Amino acid sequence: MNIKKIIAEMTLEEKASFVSGATAWTTDDLTASHGVPPVFMCDGPHGLRKQDLSLNRQADIYKSIDAVCFPTACATAASFDRQLLADMGTALGKECQAEDVAVILGPAVNIKRSPLCGRNFEYISEDPYVAGELAASLIGGIQSQNVGTSIKHFAANNYETERMYASSEADERTLREIYFPAFETAVKKQQPWTVMCSYNRINGVYVSENEWLLNQVLREEWGFQGLVMSDWGAVADRVKGIIAGLDLEMPESNHTNDALIADAVRNGSLPMQKLDLAVKHILEIIAKYNQHRQTETFDREADHEKSVRTAENCIVLLKNDDRVLPLKHEEKILFVGGFAENPRFQGGGSSHINAHKIVSAMEASAGYGQITYAEGFAYDSDTYDEAKMQEAVKKAASADKIVVFAGLPDSYESEGFDRIHMDLPQVQNDLISQLTETGKPVIVILHNGSPVMMPWVSAVQGIVEAYLCGEGVGEAVLNVIYGTVNPSGKLAETFPLHLEDTPCYLNLNVREHKLHYAEGVFVGYRYYDTKKMDVLFPFGYGLSYTTFAYGNPRVKVPSGEEFAAGQTAEINVKDGADVYVDITNTGDTAGKEIVQLYVADHTGETQRPVHELKGFEKVALQPGETKTVKFHLDQRSFAYFCERIHDWYAPNGSYTIEIAQSSRTINCRIDVQLTGSEQIPPILDADVQIGELLQNDKLRDAAQEMLHEKILQFAGVEKEADMKPLDRAMIQYMPLRTLRSFIGCTNEEVQEIVERLKEIIQS
Ligand code: BGC
Numbered sequence: 141m142n143i144k145k146i147i148a149e150m151t152l153e154e155k156a157s158f159v160s161g162a163t164a165w166t167t168d169d170l171t172a173s174h175g176v177p178p179v180f181m182c183d184g185p186h187g188l189r190k191q192d193l194s195l196n197r198q199a200d201i202y203k204s205i206d207a208v209c210f211p212t213a214c215a216t217a218a219s220f221d222r223q224l225l226a227d228m229g230t231a232l233g234k235e236c237q238a239e240d241v242a243v244i245l246g247p248a249v250n251i252k253r254s255p256l257c258g259r260n261f262e263y264i265s266e267d268p269y270v271a272g273e274l275a276a277s278l279i280g281g282i283q284s285q286n287v288g289t290s291i292k293h294f295a296a297n298n299y300e301t302e303r304m305y306a307s308s309e310a311d312e313r314t315l316r317e318i319y320f321p322a323f324e325t326a327v328k329k330q331q332p333w334t335v336m337c338s339y340n341r342i343n344g345v346y347v348s349e350n351e352w353l354l355n356q357v358l359r360e361e362w363g364f365q366g367l368v369m370s371d372w373g374a375v376a377d378r379v380k381g382i383i384a385g386l387d388l389e390m391p392e393s394n395h396t397n398d399a400l401i402a403d404a405v406r407n408g409s410l411p412m413q414k415l416d417l418a419v420k421h422i423l424e425i426i427a428k429y430n431q432h433r434q435t436e437t438f439d440r441e442a443d444h445e446k447s448v449r450t451a452e453n454c455i456v457l458l459k460n461d462d463r464v465l466p467l468k469h470e471e472k473i474l475f476v477g478g479f480a481e482n483p484r485f486q487g488g489g490s491s492h493i494n495a496h497k498i499v500s501a502m503e504a505s506a507g508y509g510q511i512t513y514a515e516g517f518a519y520d521s522d523t524y525d526e527a528k529m530q531e532a533v534k535k536a537a538s539a540d541k542i543v544v545f546a547g548l549p550d551s552y553e554s555e556g557f558d559r560i561h562m563d564l565p566q567v568q569n570d571l572i573s574q575l576t577e578t579g580k581p582v583i584v585i586l587h588n589g590s591p592v593m594m595p596w597v598s599a600v601q602g603i604v605e606a607y608l609c610g611e612g613v614g615e616a617v618l619n620v621i622y623g624t625v626n627p628s629g630k631l632a633e634t635f636p637l638h639l640e641d642t643p644c645y646l647n648l649n650v651r652e653h654k655l656h657y658a659e660g661v662f663v664g665y666r667y668y669d670t671k672k673m674d675v676l677f678p679f680g681y682g683l684s685y686t687t688f689a690y691g692n693p694r695v696k697v698p699s700g701e702e703f704a705a706g707q708t709a710e711i712n713v714k715d716g717a718d719v720y721v722d723i724t725n726t727g728d729t730a731g732k733e734i735v736q737l738y739v740a741d742h743t744g745e746t747q748r749p750v751h752e753l754k755g756f757e758k759v760a761l762q763p764g765e766t767k768t769v770k771f772h773l774d775q776r777s778f779a780y781f782c783e784r785i786h787d788w789y790a791p792n793g794s795y796t797i798e799i800a801q802s803s804r805t806i807n808c809r810i811d812v813q814l815t816g817s818e819q820i821p822p823i824l825d826a827d828v829q830i831g832e833l834l835q836n837d838k839l840r841d842a843a844q845e846m847l848h849e850k851i852l853q854f855a856g857v858e859k860e861a862d863m864k865p866l867d868r869a870m871i872q873y874m875p876l877r878t879l880r881s882f883i884g885c886t887n888e889e890v891q892e893i894v895e896r897l898k899e900i901i902q903s
Contacts, residue, residue, distance in 0.1 A: 146174045146423060152402050154174075159387065160378075165181055165191060176423065181244070185213070185232075185245065185247045185289075188205065189492060191203060192204075201489065208235070208440055208443040208444055208493070209486050209498075211454050211609045212589065213262050214633075215451065215608055217264040217270060218456050218607060218629035218631060220270070220274075220630055221453055224450060226277045227446070228278065229279065229281020230284055230285060233282040233286070236282070237433070237434040239438060243289065243290055245490075246278075247275045247289065247291060247326075248264075248291075248491075249264055250338075251267075253298040255562055255591045256562070257558055258558045259555050261588075261607070262489075266633045266664025266665065268317070269755075270753065271321075271322035272324065275325070276329040283330065283332070288332070288425055289333060292336035293336055293338035294337050294358070295338060296310060296338070296657070297347075300555065301557070303338075303339050304373065305340070305341070306341070307344050307653060308657060310342070311657075311783065331365055331366065333425055334425065335364065335368050337368055348374045349376065349377055368385055368386050368421070369387065369388040369390050370386060372490075373393075375397070378400055382410060383411075387418040448610075448616050451613055454616075455604060455606050456607075457684065459683070460685075465604070466622055467543075469508065469509035472510045472539050473543060474512050474536055476515075476516040476543070476544045477519070478515055478517055478519030479587050480502050481513075484519065485587070486610070486611075488554030496611065499612055502614070504618040514532035515528050515531075516529055517565070520550060521551075523567065529570075532571060533574050536578045537578065541581045542582045544568075544575065545585050546586055547588050548564065548587070549565065562590075562593045572600065573595070582602070583601060583603070584600050586606060593639075626684055627682070628682070628684060628731060628734070631677055635675060636668070637674055641668070644659050664679060665803040678804040681805075686728065690723060690807035691721070693797075695718070695720075697715060697717045698715045698717075704810075708794075710815065711773070713775050713790050715816075717773050718772055720768050720769070721799045724761070724764070728763050730761065730763060735769045736799070736803070737753070737800070738751035738800055738806070739752055743791040745791035755772075755777075757769045775788065776788055792817045795811075795814055797811075819838065821838065824901065825894060826875065826876050827875045831873060833897065850883055850885065854871065854874075854879075
């Protein structure tokens with residue numbers, strides 16, 4: 141396809157029409173005029189939601205092809221397993237090729253700012269590093285099959301209430317440190333073919349018309365090469381959008397914007413080059429897809445098995461008192477709860493897959509020994525049925541252990557609205573409590589897309605978080621609870637003790653169509669850990685049927701020098717460092733451990749979370765086996781986003797590297813002295829504070845020389861040693877200009893000092 145030639149030959153009207161979809165799911169068909177076929181895109185991202193084109197509307201969400209539903213993002217996140225995500229992506233990519241889908245609409249990487257967001261099940265984590273790494277792996281897998289992805293929803297779309305209109309009001313540091321990096325990592329590592337812009341506004345500007353975001357940050361700074369499309373219906377002013385870098389409007393908006401675009405070109409308000417660029421980006425995706433068509437078959441049975449294997453690696457064991465799990469085949473087990481027959485395995489909305497084969501725990505339990513069942517409560521409502529509850533309690537009497545399949549009904553969480561509380565249906569909580577009163581061990585299996593309250597947490601012996609684990613959840617759960625599979629997931633989000641504890645609890649009301657991100661960078665564990673708050677289950681937490689020991693942590697710098705725990709590692713920020721730790725399986729079962737690395741900044745340069753995740757690795761170990769896990773740290777691992785310089789900045793000074801099992805269980809610590817960062821000079825004018833000058837390595841000597849006498853004069857003493865602590869404290873925060881007021885300096889003298897300091901900085 142000769143893209144240049146095609147653009148040269150297209151009429152203005154053709155171009156104006158080409159930059160919107162032709163239908164809800166396809167690009168314009170220019171086969172007859174220019175030899176450009178349409179391409180198909182579909183949701184995503186944990187399976188194909190490919191709709192019949194005659195079902196042209198969003199409302200037909202539940203009518204799509206028979207497809208395999210893999211675990212949703214809340215579950216796959218808990219795997220912390222890059223390879224698992226890459227393999228799942230490869231399977232999805234092959235399915236796309238088989239179904240002639242050019243772009244799968246995902247992954248969705250919005251940060252879990254509040255547990256209430258209705259779409260959290262589609263999102264990966266509260267932590268941007270995890271979200272970026274896992275999204276990049278999934279994208280890499282899908283795109284390895286010559287199919288595109290659309291990483292979404294860019295950006296700061298973390299709540300469903302007013303999602304199409306409200307403005308996310310956040311400062312630059314918060315956006316850059318929390319809400320952007322997942323996109324940034326994926327773009328830099330894997331170049332997703334497309335990015336989907338979100339519905340909302342950021343600081344008042346619709347993302348679909350946000351030149352700063354789409355052109356400057358995404359393309360210029362991060363080097364994004366692909367196509368930016370709108371979320372479905374996210375376009376407000378189409379012409380402004382094209383200028384800002386929004387290439388494709390989806391869906392087609394009845395082509396009502398075509399005339400506006402053509403008129404804007406004619407009257408000069410939309411430069412033709414901007415329109416051509418949008419056309420070019422769309423043509424490039426079409427060409428890329430068509431040049432590499434693969435013959436694949438959609439093997440639903442094989443992919444169902446992959447979905448089960450994926451789910452097995454995602455499930456999180458949250459509690460296992462007295463080794464109540466794994467269950468033994470000779471034990472008499474009572475399954476309770478409608479989810480045992482009808483598991484909840486995906487969420488509602490645009491990601492809803494028409495699942496090929498749903499295997500419930502009851503179906504999967506055939507051949508597992510002595511399992512009986514009592515429904516107890518319905519899977520799809522919160523209504524009480526006393527008879528069903530009593531039946532469950534009665535049957536419990538003759539069981540050795542009780543496994544309750546609990547969770548959130550579909551109506552509790554979905555795209556399009558947010559939860560208003562974090563509770564399970566009351567009927568479930570009540571029945572679980574009644575069952576614990578029988579004295580029999582109770583194990584709760586949870587099917588939910590985001591954290592729930594667990595009023596019975598200390599009364600039950602076992603808790604298994606299955607999340608929304610795809611159509612094979614029943615098989616995966618059975619394999620985990622009977623020990624065929626050793627659970628290896630950990631939480632990619634904190635489970636708080638109370639909704640009121642959540643960092644944005646007081647900032648979650650949309651007021652005047654604005655959502656204030658006032659908690660800043662303190663999201664998830666960054667908040668709870670900094671505030672030393674008790675939580676229900678911390679970020680990064682999950683148990684195994686085996687145990688792991690951490691030992692021999694060390695830092696190695698490029699010169700070859702090694703530092704062990706107890707020493708202070710000297711790291712030059714320009715060189716970075718590698719960190720190693722030995723992990724041993726100390727139990728008698730093969731298992732996998734997710735090893736986490738956090739960095740804690742003690743420089744005091746700016747207020748930061750007590751620690752931030754900068755690395756994770758999942759390692760598989762046979763009993764008694766030891767493996768060395770390696771992490772790499774670079775400038776960014778130590779840096780915060782400095783708004784003054786609009787860049788990442790890692791202050792020199794002291795840090796600790798923490799190697800941890802969860803954000804709250806830190807097994808090894810190594811202290812670090814970081815060097816090599818150039819200090820950021822203060823803004824040099826008459827407002828600069830004296831303390832800022834004295835703290836700057838380059839300016840300190842000159843400032844002292846020029847200000848020494850003046851400082852003594854202010855303090856009314858002859859020698860520095862005679863200065864009172866109060867005066868020292870006051871002086872730090874005195875702007876230079878106040879020398880006029882307090883010791884009678886002239887404007888000229890103040891200006892002279894400023895000029896001299898500027899010369900020093902520039903030299
Ligand atoms: C959702 C997107 C989805 C699109 C197409 C929108 O409502 O926000 O995630 O890809 O619809 O179905």
